[in-house]
Structures are given as structure tokens and as C-alpha cells.
Amino acid sequence: MFRLATRMLRFRKGGFAASFIALFFGAAIVLACGGLMETGIRSAVPPERLAAAPIVVTGDQLFDLPRSATPDEDGDRDADTGVLSERVRVDAGLVAKIDQVQGVERALPDVTFTVHDHGRQFDGHGWSSAVIAGNALVTGSAPAKAGQVVLPADAGRQAGDVVELAVRGKVERFTVTGSTSAPAAFFTDTEAGRLLGKAGAVDAIAVLAAPGTDVEALRERVDKAISGASAVALTGDERGRAEFPKAEEGGTGLITLAGVFGGLATTVAIFVVASTLGLSVQQRARELALLRAIGTTPGQLRRMVLGETMVVGVLATALAYFPGQLLGRFLFDQLAQRGVVVEQMVFHQGWIPMVSAAGAGLLTAFGAAFVAGGRAARARPTEALAESAVPRRWLSAPRLIIALLCLGGGTALVIITFTVMTGPIAASTAGPTVMLWAIALALLGPGIARLAIALLGWPLRALTGLSGRLALLNAKNRRIRMAAAITPIMLASGMALSMIYLQTTQSAAGERAFSEHLRADSVLASTTGGFDPALVDEVAGRPGVAGASALVTSSGFVTDFDDGWQDEEGLPLQGVTAEGAAQTMAVPFTSGSVGDLRGNTIALPAALAESVGKSVGETITLRFGDGATTEVRIAGLVGGRAGYEVGLVPAALLAPHTDAGTVPQILVKAEPGADIASAVAGLGQPGLVVADRATVTAANAEQQDVGAVINYLLVAMIVGYTVISLVNTLVLATAERRREFALQRLVGSTRGQVLRMTAVEATLVAVAGIVLGGFVSLTSLVPFSLVISDTPVPDGPIGVLLAVVGGAAALALLATLVPAWFALRARPVEAAVAP
Numbered sequence: 001m002f003r004l005a006t007r008m009l010r011f012r013k014g015g016f017a018a019s020f021i022a023l024f025f026g027a028a029i030v031l032a033c034g035g036l037m038e039t040g041i042r043s044a045v046p047p048e049r050l051a052a053a054p055i056v057v058t059g060d061q062l063f064d065l066p067r068s069a070t071p072d073e074d075g076d077r078d079a080d081t082g083v084l085s086e087r088v089r090v091d092a093g094l095v096a097k098i099d100q101v102q103g104v105e106r107a108l109p110d111v112t113f114t115v116h117d118h119g120r121q122f123d124g125h126g127w128s129s130a131v132i133a134g135n136a137l138v139t140g141s142a143p144a145k146a147g148q149v150v151l152p153a154d155a156g157r158q159a160g161d162v163v164e165l166a167v168r169g170k171v172e173r174f175t176v177t178g179s180t181s182a183p184a185a186f187f188t189d190t191e192a193g194r195l196l197g198k199a200g201a202v203d204a205i206a207v208l209a210a211p212g213t214d215v216e217a218l219r220e221r222v223d224k225a226i227s228g229a230s231a232v233a234l235t236g237d238e239r240g241r242a243e244f245p246k247a248e249e250g251g252t253g254l255i256t257l258a259g260v261f262g263g264l265a266t267t268v269a270i271f272v273v274a275s276t277l278g279l280s281v282q283q284r285a286r287e288l289a290l291l292r293a294i295g296t297t298p299g300q301l302r303r304m305v306l307g308e309t310m311v312v313g314v315l316a317t318a319l320a321y322f323p324g325q326l327l328g329r330f331l332f333d334q335l336a337q338r339g340v341v342v343e344q345m346v347f348h349q350g351w352i353p354m355v356s357a358a359g360a361g362l363l364t365a366f367g368a369a370f371v372a373g374g375r376a377a378r379a380r381p382t383e384a385l386a387e388s389a390v391p392r393r394w395l396s397a398p399r400l401i402i403a404l405l406c407l408g409g410g411t412a413l414v415i416i417t418f419t420v421m422t423g424p425i426a427a428s429t430a431g432p433t434v435m436l437w438a439i440a441l442a443l444l445g446p447g448i449a450r451l452a453i454a455l456l457g458w459p460l461r462a463l464t465g466l467s468g469r470l471a472l473l474n475a476k477n478r479r480i481r482m483a484a485a486i487t488p489i490m491l492a493s494g495m496a497l498s499m500i501y502l503q504t505t506q507s508a509a510g511e512r513a514f515s516e517h518l519r520a521d522s523v524l525a526s527t528t529g530g531f532d533p534a535l536v537d538e539v540a541g542r543p544g545v546a547g548a549s550a551l552v553t554s555s556g557f558v559t560d561f562d563d564g565w566q567d568e569e570g571l572p573l574q575g576v577t578a579e580g581a582a583q584t585m586a587v588p589f590t591s592g593s594v595g596d597l598r599g600n601t602i603a604l605p606a607a608l609a610e611s612v613g614k615s616v617g618e619t620i621t622l623r624f625g626d627g628a629t630t631e632v633r634i635a636g637l638v639g640g641r642a643g644y645e646v647g648l649v650p651a652a653l654l655a656p657h658t659d660a661g662t663v664p665q666i667l668v669k670a671e672p673g674a675d676i677a678s679a680v681a682g683l684g685q686p687g688l689v690v691a692d693r694a695t696v697t698a699a700n701a702e703q704q705d706v707g708a709v710i711n712y713l714l715v716a717m718i719v720g721y722t723v724i725s726l727v728n729t730l731v732l733a734t735a736e737r738r739r740e741f742a743l744q745r746l747v748g749s750t751r752g753q754v755l756r757m758t759a760v761e762a763t764l765v766a767v768a769g770i771v772l773g774g775f776v777s778l779t780s781l782v783p784f785s786l787v788i789s790d791t792p793v794p795d796g797p798i799g800v801l802l803a804v805v806g807g808a809a810a811l812a813l814l815a816t817l818v819p820a821w822f823a824l825r826a827r828p829v830e831a832a833v834a835p
Helices: 002-008 013-042 094-099 127-133 189-196 215-225 236-243 246-283 285-293 298-319 321-337 351-378 381-389 397-419 423-443 445-464 466-477 479-516 535-540 578-584 606-612 651-657 693-735 738-746 751-789 798-823 828-833
Strands: 055-059 062-066 079-083 104-110 113-117 120-126 137-140 148-152 162-167 170-180 184-187 204-209 231-234 522-526 545-558 571-576 589-592 601-605 619-623 629-638 647-650 665-670 688-692
Touching (some): 013 246, 013 298, 013 321, 055 215, 079 246, 094 104, 094 204, 094 215, 120 127, 127 189, 148 162, 170 184, 204 215, 231 236, 236 246, 246 423, 298 351, 321 351, 321 693, 397 423, 397 751, 423 479, 445 466, 445 479, 466 479, 479 693, 479 798, 522 693, 545 651, 606 629, 688 693, 738 751
Parallel strands (some): 148 170, 601 629
Antiparallel strands (some): 055 204, 062 079, 104 204, 113 120, 113 162, 137 170, 148 184, 162 170, 522 665, 522 688, 545 619, 589 629, 601 647
16 A cells, blocks of 8 residues: 555645645644754853863752642642842952862852943953963053053053043043953953952852863862852853853743744644645545545555655655754754844754654644544545545534534633733743634534625625536535635635734833833943943933933842742842932832832832732842842832833832942932933033933833744744645645536536636635634733733734735735636646646
8 A cells, every 4th residue: 555655645636735735834843843943952152262261160050849738748849940140259269269170170259240432342351361371461460459450462551551530320430551452451360350340249150170080070070179158060051151141041031932932833833734634635526436436445554644645754854854843943043143042152953853843743734643543544435436526524523522622711711810910920821722713614514604704705606606506506515625724814814914913012012111111311321331320310310300310220030938929030129219209200000119229129010019928028039130138128118010010119229239239220200390311411420311201111111022033933933833824725626626627618518707707716715714813812812901001902003904904815816816717728628628
């Protein structure tokens, strides 16, 4: 039967080409998402400056986040992993401790901070970093004391020059002692530690091994030496994370992103492949029935169908390897360009994604062929011959049960989204909701097609005359196959409308939440690394200023409890100034006031406080983004849009726990008629930039657009695949009607009449598919919009709806009429007797 299967490929090129395309693109997309997943898991970032050190000790950006406040029977609490948003630094005292470990030749501290030199910006380090990296002096000598610096050779400075450099918002004078080929500034290690602003801490420790020392054994000894400290010893490509700490956060985000879209892509691929293979086998019903009639056993028939499918499947998945790699690398490059992952991270796509993609494709093909072949094999030969002419049976017990289960699951997800989910996380149920409803409606497709014919019959007959009558007669007799054509249109339009409007609705809600909390007329920013917190009071005292507040952003974790409220990204934190926050921000307090935020205090989101039973006046333990913890008193409770809640803390408390250690922005409210630019002109602050409210709002929208572009890119990939399946299915469904068209022409129909009839059928299919797709999209859009915007109507331009509807209709017409036109080119007599 396998030999027969391979021979049959030559005579069923159209059906097998359709199956090949569905499997090929499905495997490529799954492979690309698998590569992103592997890249996120590895988080490989090759070291650059610290490459000469076989071991690098740095702060641990991960920590165990309790997932249950109640200990279990063993006295432990379930834990998850939290990702700290700021660089976690290590105790400088570990340098001497590691230096004493057997096999360590030398342990050198490394720090990194930003230096501004009259419009230029480069990293600043201690001289030990230059020693590690082998950066030789081009001229002059190394810095030997405080107030000395070595600058890049292209900075145009000579030894002995006195320069003004801005570090952490402050301008200081330094004497140039030399120049280096590295694009960085070097100070003494002591001076670098002072400029870093983190007393007693360093970013990393480079560990140089003595000659002949086994690196892995040395790593174990270093691990023991730093036991108890919030630090990790890294080797290999892991060492790059010491230089680029955001790689840890980016890798975790990449895993989540690849998991969500990879799962969705896999589901869509299974749906498309099964649908295409099912249609291909269905169109061969007469051929398979004849084989049964001449004595072929059910087992032989099933093996033939499976053999044909597996030949195509193996070929398609094998050829998808290189396109899948290219697609995965392209997606990764787009993510890196937009800052989702650090550009230094290395893209990996090994054998595991390849095997997973091939396995998913082949398993899907095998399952679809097994079901389709089994259906044909079980039928009696005489019944199969009669059924092959005009299929009528479609509803079986398994089909009905699966459809009902999908309807129940889709309905449950709608209810969960509306009643349980809050804020942007409500989008997490959107993809599964759409797919469950789409699968259910596809399984019930022939019944829905019958209803669509009944509803659209009168308008079509009234508008199209004889062509409409012929099209409706054909549709009634071919409603099972018409349902197979409706399904991909429903899936493509439903996925496109759902995913695009989910993103536009979420972006609009985020912009509203930002603008609603902003009362300031202007925002002060700095091109030299931020402001000294003391500058806020000076700004507030300027004539024409009604109020001023620092704005420091970060995230943290409440470590006393969790109960599932916090995710791995923690609680967003905003540092503000109590005296001016009321004039510049409009955060709604349900208890307490912003004026109470002084010292070690916090204003918690009311929803969080209620879920864990905390109230104003009680204390909690707050873990900042750099890993430091402190006890804070709850000074107030804040409300706001669900899912966009923030915790407010004094800026003076939060700023030291950020990477910059400064105030990046100052919100300013002007008195009536006052000009803020004039009011702050005399501050003498270098790099001061004054932006109005509109500029700040636009900048926030642009920042949100970064995430939106990524989602649009991935959605376009999945929707593009469904569009390919749409065209694939419609071309396949139309091309196999060549004999039918020939018979119509033999009884008197002209080529134009047949084309007009086909156009009416395509219109019927397009309208039904688009309406069903719109309904499927609403199952996710309506509950999500109600949750995030308190309205059932999603936000977004009407042009998206028009583009999706127009595109789906145009594709349906083109994919039907073009193959119909080609089928009508042959002489009717020849086409009628062709195999």
C-alpha cells in the first residue's frame, strides 16, 4: 500500500500540494517560536569586557516569591520565581573573601555607570575593569588618585586637560591622565565606587584563575565562599549577564512570549492541517469508494491514506527547517531592536525545537489522516459510492461531543474573563477563547452553512437573478464542502479582529490610566542622568510654580504574603514627593492621603490590601528592585483602574534602589498664567529639558507602542498563516469542480454564467465566514473591553474592521474565481471526461 500511496501522489497534485503548504508553514512557525523559547531559556549573553575572567560573580536577579501565605504540612510555602527589575549589586567585601579561595589568582571589582561629556555619553568603570579587558593606554598613564580620569582616545582630550563630566546628575571636574582605545572612561577603583553611589557595593567581581586550575571545580569553591550572599557565580556565556543584567528579565519575558504565541500557533496549525487534510480526503471520496468496491480492505485503505500523508508530512517538515530558522531569527532581531531583549543575547535554535516542530506536524498529520481515512474505510462500498456524489452525513456522536465541549470551554472562559480577570491580564484568555469557539463552530459548520443559506437566500436571489438561484442550489447540495470553505475565513477574520482590537483596546486603556493620573503642566527631564532629589524643593520654591514632585519608577515585591496577587514582575512602584504630589498627580486615595508619604511608608493598592487583610497603619516588608528589603508602614490605600494599580512611596526612599540612583523626572504644576520654562531657567542645572503635558503623554503612548508592535508582528505571523490556509482551501475546493463546471457548460451555460454563479457562491461563503469570524472575535473582545474599559465596545480605528472584512472578502473572491477561470479554459468535453 505504501508503493500505491507514493504513486497516487502524481495523480492528486492539488490535494497533496494543499496538505504540503499547510504542514510546511505550520512547522516553520512552530519551529520559530520554539527557537525563541530555547533562546529565552538559555539567556546566553557572551561576555565582552569580562571575557578574560573564567568566573564572574554578580548579583542574583532572581528570588523565590512565595505563592501561598500558609505553610504546608512540611512547614514550607509554595514558591515561584520573581525577577528583580534593577541591578542587584554584591557586597564589596566579597572581593577579599573570593581572593582567598584556593585556585584564585586574583579577584577584581567591576562597576559600571554612565558618564556625560558635553553631549557625549559613555560608560564609566574602575581601572580594574581596564586590566581585565586588556584595554591598553594609547597615551598618558592610568588614574592614580581621586579627581583623575582616562578618557576614550576619540574624545579629543590630552593628558593634563581639566574636563567637566556629569555623573548621576552632578557635574564634577577631573584631570585627564591619559587616553584608551576602549569607548569608556576609567577612574580609580575607589573613585568609581564613589561615583556609582552605592556605598560598599560593586556590580560584579571578575575571578581570574591560577594557571592549571579546573574552572568548574573553582566555581564550586567560589559558590561556597559566597554562600548566604545574594550572588551567583557565572561561567561560559552566562558571564554576560553580569554586564547586561536586563538579559535575565528579557529571557523570562521571551519565554512567556514564545510560550503564549507558540501555543496559539501550534493550535492554529493543528486546526489548519486537520481541516486541509480532511477536505483533501473528502474530495477523494469517490476514488476511495471505488477502491473499497473492488476489494480493498479497510485496513489497506487506511494505510494508503496514512502513507500518502506521512510522505508529504516528512517532506514538508524537513523543508521547513531552514525557513523556520530564518523566521525565528527575524523575530528575535525585531525583539532585540525594540528592547524586549538585550541585543547581546545570542539566538539559539537547536535540535529540541526542530524535533518538537517536526513531531507536532507529523503527529497532527497522522491524526488527521487516521480520522479521515478511518471514516472512509468504515463505510460500506455501495454506501460510500452514493455518499461520494453528494455528501450528506456529517454529524457524528464524537463530533457533537467535541463541539459541545468546546462551546462549554469557550463559554467558561468568557465568564472567567468577565468575573475573575482584571486589567491587561484579561487578554491571556483571549486566544484560547477564540480558538475554542472557532473549533466548535467549525465542527458544526454544515449545520451553520444550512442556516446561512436560508438567511442569505432571498437577498441573493433578489440581487443576482439566475446566477444566484444556481449558486443557492449548488450551495444546498454542497453545504458540507461549503462549510469547509467557510471555516478558514472564519478563523482568519476572527483571529485578526480579536488580536488587533485586543491590543488597541489595551493601549487605549493604558493611555487613559496615565493621563487620568497626571495633573502636571510640565515635566522636567535631564540629559545628564537625572536630578539630585534636593532639586525638587528648589523647583517648588521658584516663582510661578504651584507644586513640584519627583517621579521615580521601579517595581518591587511585598514579601510578607502573595496569595497569587503578584506575578514575577512584581508591584509597579512610583516614588513621589509628598509636598507636591497632590498638585501634580491625581491618584485616587480611598484611605489616607499622599501627604502622609514620608519616611519608610507606602500607599498600597486597595485591592492588594483587601486581598491580604492589611490596613492603614500596619507594616509590611517591601523588597525593592535591587533586592534590598525594608519595613514600611502603610500610609494610605489607592484605587484606580483595575490592572493599572501602583504602589506609591517617597522618592527619597525609592531612588537609591534604582540603577541610576537619581530622580529621572520632576512633575511641575504652574500657577495660572505662569511659564514653567522661564521659572526654571535660573536653576543652573546642566542638561535640563522642559516638556509639556502633550509631549509626556505622547512619549508614554510611544513606549506602549513598542509592546504593541511586537504583538502585531507575532499576530501578523499567525494571521498570515490562517490567510494562507484560507487561500489554500478555497483554491483546492474550487479546482476540484472542473468536471462539474464542464457539465454545466455542456447543458447550455456560458462561461460567464458559470463564473457569475461561482462569484455568488464565493460571496455567500465570504459573508458567512466573516459574520462567524466577527462573532468569534466578540467572544473575547466584549468581556475584555468590559473588564478593562467598562464598555462592551472595543477601542480602535474602524479602519481595522473595514480592512479585515474587505481583505477576507477579496481573498475569498480571488481564491475562488481565479481557479474557476483556469478550470473553464479547457473544452467542456475534455474536462468532463478528465480524471
